[in-house]
Amino acid sequence: MIRHLTRALCATTLVIAPIALTATPAHAVTTCRVNGVTVSSANVVGTAGPDYITCGPLAPGDQVSGLGGADYITIGGSLGGGAVVRGGTGGDYILVNGSVGPMAQVLGEADGDYIRVGTNLGAVNGGTGFDLCRVAGGNPPVNCEA
Template identity: 55%
Template sequence: MISHVLRTLSAAALLAAPLALTATPAQAVTSCTVNGRVVSGATVNGTTGSDYISCGALAPGDTVNGLGGSDYIVINGPVAGTVDGGAGGDSVTAVAGTTASGRVLGGDGGDSLFVGPNAGTVDGGPGADFCRVASGNPPVNC
């Protein structure tokens, strides 16, 4: 009886192991700080006031939102997700640029966007914006 139970449990474990190996990991923004506080997750939000947000690379599907206020956002790795300054006069810098799926958006207000090589979208949005990309796709609404 015991050997039958052990064989059944072993067989169940062998069937469950491949399921655990094929699970899709959750997206997470790495190395982000919002006003000096470490934050992680697929979506990182600032506050309704002025913020300083600093992150590493953004994977596809990851989003950083400045929300309201005059935000200062720095992304040090490639942007494959979305950075949105939100309402207010924001400064957004994407040092390593964007991939084809990457988007750097100023949002409402007079924004300054500085992007390395741009394979994606750089859009100042409504307002009088200043945008500079090192190379690649030209910015719009700037």
């Protein structure tokens, strides 16, 4: 009896384990263009100077950072939960052509920035400096003077 039960449990494990492994999706990699160069990564970073960064929608947990300089960052879609867009130092222009998901953030950081997003279910924060923020709906932005 015990031998038959052991065989049944082993057989069940062999059938269920592959199903569980295939049910877990891999983390999506964001594809962006940084100063004309294609970059595929979950963590896209600009340079210390001004950058032109364009990306498609960001998957949950992805990050885009402009670093220093007056950066132009465009996200052509929504930010998944936990995704972060950082302008860095310098007067940055950040545009999200979609919604900012729960737990996602758009951060202008230092200096005067212009930020425009669709529905904000996360956080839009201008940071220090005189920041202009436009949010189509949802949570209001913080640290924005206009």
